[in-house]
Amino acid sequence: MSTLTATTDTSRAAPARPAYRVTGPRVLRSEWAKLWSLRSTWITLGLGLLFLVAFGLIASARFKSGIGSGRMDRDFARSTAVSLSLFGTNFAQLALGVLGVLITAGEYSTGMIRSTLAAVPRRLPVLWSKALVYGLVVLVVGTLGAFTAFLFGSRIVAGTSAALTFSHPGVLRSLFGAGLYLALVAVIGTALGALLRSVAGGISVLVAALMLVPGLVSLLPSSWQDDISPYLPSNAGQAVFSLTHDATTLSPAAGLLVFLGWTVLALAGAAYRLVRSDV
Amino acid sequence: MIEAQQLTKRYGEKTAVDGLDFVVKPGTVTGFLGPNGAGKSTTMRLIIGLDAPTSGTVTVNGRRYSRHRAPLQEVGALLEARSIHPGRSAHNHLKALALTHGIPLRRVDEVIEQAGLSGVAKKRAGAFSLGMGQRLGIAAALLGDPQTVMLDEPVNGLDPEGVRWIRTLLQALAAEGRTVFVSSHLMSEMALVADHLIVVGRGRLLADTTVGDLVRAAGGDTVKVATQDPARLRDVLAGPGVDVTGRIGSEELQVTGLTAREIGLKAAEHGIALFELTARTVSLEDAFMDLTRDAVEYHGSATALETLGSPA
Numbered sequence: 001m002s003t004l005t006a007t008t009d010t011s012r013a014a015p016a017r018p019a020y021r022v023t024g025p026r027v028l029r030s031e032w033a034k035l036w037s038l039r040s041t042w043i044t045l046g047l048g049l050l051f052l053v054a055f056g057l058i059a060s061a062r063f064k065s066g067i068g069s070g071r072m073d074r075d076f077a078r079s080t081a082v083s084l085s086l087f088g089t090n091f092a093q094l095a096l097g098v099l100g101v102l103i104t105a106g107e108y109s110t111g112m113i114r115s116t117l118a119a120v121p122r123r124l125p126v127l128w129s130k131a132l133v134y135g136l137v138v139l140v141v142g143t144l145g146a147f148t149a150f151l152f153g154s155r156i157v158a159g160t161s162a163a164l165t166f167s168h169p170g171v172l173r174s175l176f177g178a179g180l181y182l183a184l185v186a187v188i189g190t191a192l193g194a195l196l197r198s199v200a201g202g203i204s205v206l207v208a209a210l211m212l213v214p215g216l217v218s219l220l221p222s223s224w225q226d227d228i229s230p231y232l233p234s235n236a237g238q239a240v241f242s243l244t245h246d247a248t249t250l251s252p253a254a255g256l257l258v259f260l261g262w263t264v265l266a267l268a269g270a271a272y273r274l275v276r277s278d279v
Numbered sequence: 280m281i282e283a284q285q286l287t288k289r290y291g292e293k294t295a296v297d298g299l300d301f302v303v304k305p306g307t308v309t310g311f312l313g314p315n316g317a318g319k320s321t322t323m324r325l326i327i328g329l330d331a332p333t334s335g336t337v338t339v340n341g342r343r344y345s346r347h348r349a350p351l352q353e354v355g356a357l358l359e360a361r362s363i364h365p366g367r368s369a370h371n372h373l374k375a376l377a378l379t380h381g382i383p384l385r386r387v388d389e390v391i392e393q394a395g396l397s398g399v400a401k402k403r404a405g406a407f408s409l410g411m412g413q414r415l416g417i418a419a420a421l422l423g424d425p426q427t428v429m430l431d432e433p434v435n436g437l438d439p440e441g442v443r444w445i446r447t448l449l450q451a452l453a454a455e456g457r458t459v460f461v462s463s464h465l466m467s468e469m470a471l472v473a474d475h476l477i478v479v480g481r482g483r484l485l486a487d488t489t490v491g492d493l494v495r496a497a498g499g500d501t502v503k504v505a506t507q508d509p510a511r512l513r514d515v516l517a518g519p520g521v522d523v524t525g526r527i528g529s530e531e532l533q534v535t536g537l538t539a540r541e542i543g544l545k546a547a548e549h550g551i552a553l554f555e556l557t558a559r560t561v562s563l564e565d566a567f568m569d570l571t572r573d574a575v576e577y578h579g580s581a582t583a584l585e586t587l588g589s590p591a
Contacts, residue, residue, distance in 0.1 A: 111362045118327050
């Protein structure tokens with residue numbers, strides 16, 4: 001007893017101080033709390049989900065009403081219930097990617113990053129946690145949205161040439177693929193925000209990478225186009241959730257690998273800047 | 280305990296912090312003084328690792344800040360620039376920081392209470408006034424119950440009650456044996472709270488001293504005496520440690536090393552009539568101005584001085 005008292009007395013430096021410690025799971029929990037404590041998260045996730053479901057249903061309804069008129073464009077006429085239901089992916093990816101940019105770049109524009117990095121001066125756990133937390137949230141939201149869109153979209157086009165059911169080969173893979181694609185877009189958005197430290201810059205690069213670059217590549221000589229085009233983020237990503245594939249597109253697995261590669265590249269750039277640059 | 284060794288930070292051509300050496304000791308309030316742009320904020324950012332030094336080192340309790348297991352428990356910092364997301368409530372902001380360290384949520388409520396933010400804890404921080412934002416920053420600094428508290432211009436934007444709250448808080452923290460490091464560009468504010476002073480100008484260390492020593496170095500406390508017979512008074516007052524100055528033909532003398540009381544008694548003893556006897560304390564403000572003015576002139580653009588000087 002007396003020895004015990006003596007030892008506690010000698011360790012005067014820390015009199016009954018609680019042993020706090022920064023750990024990976026704690027940084028994750030912190031980022032989880034930060035994500036849900038902002039109104040913009042709820043609004044933008046809601047918008048993403050709305051775009052995904054609503055545009056899928058609108059596309060399906062357009063197909064259904066156009067099928068009899070015979071004035072449909074040939075590409076549109078070859079649609080499937082999957083391609084119609086997932087039509088909203090293009091719009092949802094913007095909303096969800098932008099929220100990803102906001103999650104990281106928003107910390108720089110508000111100054112929050114100083115508080116964040118003072119709490120976690122090793123820095124990298126913050127980036128991994130943000131990417132993981134937001135990526136998982138979007139995986140859930142995106143997958144849920146894709147299934148909802150298909151559930152109702154496939155009913156709308158039932159009985160037409162586009163009709164498909166969940167049991168049709170490739171349908172489930174496409175729907176899960178859409179959720180995964182959106183989750184990776186979200187992670188890329190998060191990485192771009194951290195890399196560029198600017199909301200406007202991050203959004204611009206994201207939109208350029210997903211929507212403008214494919215258009216620019218089409219200006220290249222066609223032999224180059226065939227070599228480059230399938231590997232662009234947008235086209236590789238598209239391959240992940242498309243039901244049908246041809247010679248000019250990658251297989252779903254290859255598309256996923258390429259798109260993962262782009263994601264890793266963006267994250268690596270973000271990590272490099274985060275560790276190397278002053279805040 | 281904060282220790283800086285040859286700490287230097289350059290941004291391109293500009294040297295913000297230039298070979299600073301200092302130690303901030305626990306148990307006292309150390310004031311970090313300097314004019315705007317002297318490198319105070321940069322030094323504080325270097326201490327908590329937001330910026331990396333160009334050369335030199337700075338450690339907190341013996342280690343670099345980022346090497347600590349629980350950084351918020353080592354140093355609680357309030358930075359000059361706002362470091363909160365305006366869309367998040369004060370409570371959620373502190374909660375997010377607490378979660379990274381496993382700090383219990385009741386501690387969040389404690390610091391909110393301590394900072395006087397209980398009434399607005401659930402409101403968006405973007406709607407806060409400058410003073411309330413400052414209080415939130417201080418609440419965040421206290422969150423980890425840190426050994427070292429470092430505040431950059433803490434009284435900025437605070438009302439008189441807030442200013443007094445900061446003073447009491449700083450002294451209480453130091454009395455608990457913590458290291459308290461507070462920056463300001465206002466000497467008058469520092470004089471009320473700080474025991475020790477680190478003065479910088481243009482990124483360089485100008486003085487590492489106590490409040491008393493700084494005043495002494497700047498001329499100390501002098502007594503002004505006007506007398507009928509200055510020559511005799513000089514002889515009467517002369518002694519070790521006493522310095523008497525005065526212009527020839529003037530009735531006025533400046534005396535250092537004796538109190539007004541001692542001078543009065545000596546004059547009466549020798550029957551010398553006095554007309555005036557005024558103790559003059561050199562204000563810290565003056566001492567500080569002298570110190571930093573010299574620094575500014577010393578580092579100032581030489582061409583500008585030449586241009587000014589040439590017509591003369």
